[in-house]
Amino acid sequence: MNLTLNHVSHRYSDMQVLDDISLHIPAGEILCVIGPSGCGKSTLLRLIGGLEQPTSGEILQIGEPPEGCLNPLTFVFQDFALLPWRTVRANVSLVLEDHRLGRAENNRIIDDVLARTRLSDFGDALPRQLSGGMKQRVAIARALAVKPAVMLLDEPLSALDAQTRELLMEDLVDLWERQKFTGVYVTHNLAEAVRLGHRIAVLSRRPGRVRELIDIDIPLKDRHMTHPELEVLQTRLWDLMREEATAADRELQHV
C-alpha cells in the first residue's frame, strides 16, 4: 500500500501550520520527516493517520493493504500511550479484542510480537514495572500485532536515554529487515533520520513546507554510526536545519 499526499495544507484557527505538502511514500520504505520544533511534524503525522482532517489537499491510500492487516495506519507514540492498568500482554491484546479472532489466535499473535520485540519474559508485567525502552518496545509490539501497512512513528525514541535509543534503533532496523514495513518516522534527531530513512523530508519552519527531499541509497543494514557518507549527509542536514532553526528562533523573539 502506497501513500500519496497532494497539496496538503492545514491551519488551526488563524495559524497556518502546514503549507502545500506533497509527498509520496512507497510501500516498504521509511520516510523520515525532520524540521524545527513546532513546524507541524506531529500534525502531519496525525493527518496521515486520519486522526485529523487537512484544511485542504488530499491524502490517498493507493492499493489494498496486505492480507491479514487489521489496522492499515498504525501509530507509535512518543509517550508510549500504554494503559497503566493492563499488563504487557493485555496492552497488546487491547488492539486485537475488537477483531474477534478467537482466544487462540490472539495468544498466538501476542506471543509472536512479544518474541519479536524480545519481551516474552515480561508478558505479565505492568507498565510501571518496565523501563522506558521496554515500554516503547511494548508499544512497538502492539503496533506490530495489527500487521500495519504503514507505521507512523512520532519521535518514538525521544523520551529515552542515548544508550536505550541506540539499542532500540538497532531493533527497528532488525524489524524492518525481517518484514519490510512502510514507515513515516518523525524525529528531531538527524542521526536517527540518516540511520533509518530511505528518504528524508526536511520541513521548513512554520508554516511547514517541504524544503528538501533527500534519498539515501545505502541499505539500512550497512548503515553504521560512523559511516562516512552518512556523516557528510548529516552535516548537510544540519546546515539546512540550522538556517531554519535560527530563523524560527528570531521569529519567536518578535512575537
Place this chain on the structure above:
Amino acid sequence: MSDDARNVPYRGGGFSPVAKRGAGFVVFLVLLALAEWGTRSGWINNLTLPRPSDVGATLVELWQSGLMWTHIAPSLTRLVVGSVMGISAGISVGVMIGLFSYVRAGLIPLVAAIFPIPKIALLPLFVIWFGIDEGSKYALIALGTFTPTIVATYGAVDNVDRTLVRMGQSFGLSWSSIVRKIILPGALPGILSGLRVSVAIGIILLVAAEMLGAEYGIGAYILQAGSLYDLERLFAGVLILSVLGVVTSWAIGQLEKRLLNWRN
C-alpha cells in the same frame, strides 16, 4: 584548613507524610484516659461529659439485650439501599456528562443547583412522595449521595489521559471499547475517591432522617437518649456512628487496593 572543617548543615527532611502505625490509636486512648480520669476525679462534671467506662457499660448492655442489632440492622439497610441507588445513578449520569457534550451542557447547571440544597430540608416533600416509611429515607440518602458522585465521576472522566483515547482511536477501537477499556478504568481512581465523600454524606443523612421519624435505627436511638439527657446512651450511639464511618472508609480503602493495584 583542617581545623575549620565542619559537617555540612542538614537542611532537608520533613514535609513528607510517613505512615506511623498506631499513632491514631494512641491519640484515641490518651483522650479516653483523660476523660475517664477527669470524670472520676470530679474535675469534669458528669453532666458535661459521661464517663467513658459508663458509655462502655451502656454499649455492653445494649449488645446483651440484643437491642444493638435492632437499631443497627435497619440503619445499615437504609444506608446500603439508599447509597447503592444514589451512587449507581450518580456514576451513570456522571459518565454520561463526561461523554456527551449535550448532556453536560444540560445537566451541569441542574447538578450545581441541587448540590448545595440541604437535602434534609426536602424530607417532608419526600414523605409526601415516597411515604412515611422506608421510601422517603431511601430517597433522601440516594439524593444526598447522587450529586457528589456525579461531580466526582465527570471530573474523573474529564481527567482521563486523552492521549490514551487517541491511541484507542488510532487502532480503530470501537466507541464502546474505548469507553469500557480506556475511559472507565482511567476514571476509576477519581470515582472511588468520590465514593468516600458520598458515603460519609450518606451516613449524615441517614441519622438525620432517622431523627425525624423512625422507631428503630441509630439516629432514633440517639434522639431518644438526647431528649432524656441520657449522655451515656447518646455517646454510645455516636460511637456506633463513628465505627460505621471508620468501617466504610476502610472498606473503600480495601476496594481501592484491589482495583487500583496498578498504580504503585
